[in-house]
Amino acid sequence: MMVFVIGGSASGKSAYAEQMALLLSEGMKQQKYYLATMQVWDEESKKRVERHRQLRSGKGFVTIEQPLAIHRALETMVCLGATALLECISNLVANEMFSEGTPKPEGQVVQKILQGISVLNQELANFVIVGNHVFGDGILYPEPTEKYMRAMGIINQEIAAMADRVVEVVAGIPITVKP
Amino acid sequence: MESLALKLIIGGYAQGKLDYVLQKYHLDESVVWDGNMPEDRLPGGDTVIINHFQSWVKKRMMCEGCPEQETKAILARYQNCIIICDEIGNGIVPMDALEREYRELVGRLLIMLADRAMTVERVICGIGQRIK
Numbered sequence A: 001m002m003v004f005v006i007g008g009s010a011s012g013k014s015a016y017a018e019q020m021a022l023l024l025s026e027g028m029k030q031q032k033y034y035l036a037t038m039q040v041w042d043e044e045s046k047k048r049v050e051r052h053r054q055l056r057s058g059k060g061f062v063t064i065e066q067p068l069a070i071h072r073a074l075e076t077m078v079c080l081g082a083t084a085l086l087e088c089i090s091n092l093v094a095n096e097m098f099s100e101g102t103p104k105p106e107g108q109v110v111q112k113i114l115q116g117i118s119v120l121n122q123e124l125a126n127f128v129i130v131g132n133h134v135f136g137d138g139i140l141y142p143e144p145t146e147k148y149m150r151a152m153g154i155i156n157q158e159i160a161a162m163a164d165r166v167v168e169v170v171a172g173i174p175i176t177v178k179p
Numbered sequence B: 001m002e003s004l005a006l007k008l009i010i011g012g013y014a015q016g017k018l019d020y021v022l023q024k025y026h027l028d029e030s031v032v033w034d035g036n037m038p039e040d041r042l043p044g045g046d047t048v049i050i051n052h053f054q055s056w057v058k059k060r061m062m063c064e065g066c067p068e069q070e071t072k073a074i075l076a077r078y079q080n081c082i083i084i085c086d087e088i089g090n091g092i093v094p095m096d097a098l099e100r101e102y103r104e105l106v107g108r109l110l111i112m113l114a115d116r117a118m119t120v121e122r123v124i125c126g127i128g129q130r131i132k
Helices: A013-024 A043-056 A070-075 A089-098 A106-123 A143-162 B017-024 B053-062 B069-078 B097-116
Strands: A002-007 A032-037 A061-065 A083-087 A124-132 A165-170 A172-178 B003-011 B032-035 B047-052 B080-086 B118-122 B127-130
Touching: A002 A013, A002 A143, A013 A043, A013 A061, A013 A089, A013 A124, A013 A165, A013 B032, A032 A070, A032 A143, A032 B069, A043 A061, A070 A106, A083 A089, A083 A106, A089 A124, A089 A143, A106 A124, A106 A143, B003 B017, B003 B097, B017 B080, B017 B118, B017 B127, B047 B053, B053 B069, B053 B080, B053 B097, B069 B097, B080 B097, B097 B118
Parallel strands: A002 A124, A002 A165, A032 A061, A032 A083, A083 A124, B003 B080, B003 B118, B032 B047, B047 B080
Antiparallel strands: A165 A172, B118 B127
16 A cells, blocks of 8 residues: 655645554554654754654654665565655655755656655555645745755655555644545 | 633634634623733633634743643633644744744643643634544
8 A cells, every 4th residue: 555645844744654664563562663764964864854753753653864876775664564754755856866966967866766766666565655745835046956846746646646545744643635 | 631612723923713603602702811912911702713813822931921820711711712823843844943932832731721622623714624
């Protein structure tokens, strides 16, 4: 079962995605993984990561830090029948695109991430993916940001097509977009 | 902690949220308290519509108020409370730290309000969809 959870900032999407991962893996003995993508570089990101750790603590997730090359999470996971929660696509795209010097081409980033996700999906019993709805402010951004948005737009659409369910979270309320 | 009295209305900028509320609930502007106004007096009686909730949150944030506590006090004060708020979290993460804090704060407050509200409606093009 693959579920794509999308929402704006502070929409409650993470809490919902976590609940979903717990629900899907209920009664299963296999491991639950949390695939973390955030790179910590300042006090604010440290706090953010800490808040999410608090949310997850005691729920039995094994955290794998995978800010780049998401497919490589396979090397650490015992996949057969496992459940994974990937948080989130927006960090992953930013990391892949902007981590090294000049930004990587959109197509390359899209392909790498989608391949990684599809490989993981084949191995996992349940895969919950968190996406960020950054497309609703109507502001025109400089080219690198627009490039980032376009890449993420395509990735989100492809994940939504692959997913069994797509849910938008608004003010903590889940709205089913793809049943 | 569901409050029978609370209705939450969210949606994008300029979607006709206030008109929607006034029409649907047969209310007039005398009960509207506008978050955009520098100083607006809370209406008497037991009904209030708080419009531009996000602007009020920003103001309170800027002068180091406590929007969460103050919101709860308003909920306790009015039997019928309708809060109208723009959805502001659906964009690229702002470069400015205060803007980030503002989005985060409004988002968390909306989760709290939606949890307590009897109904949550999302308005687009003047049309409301009930999501709770």
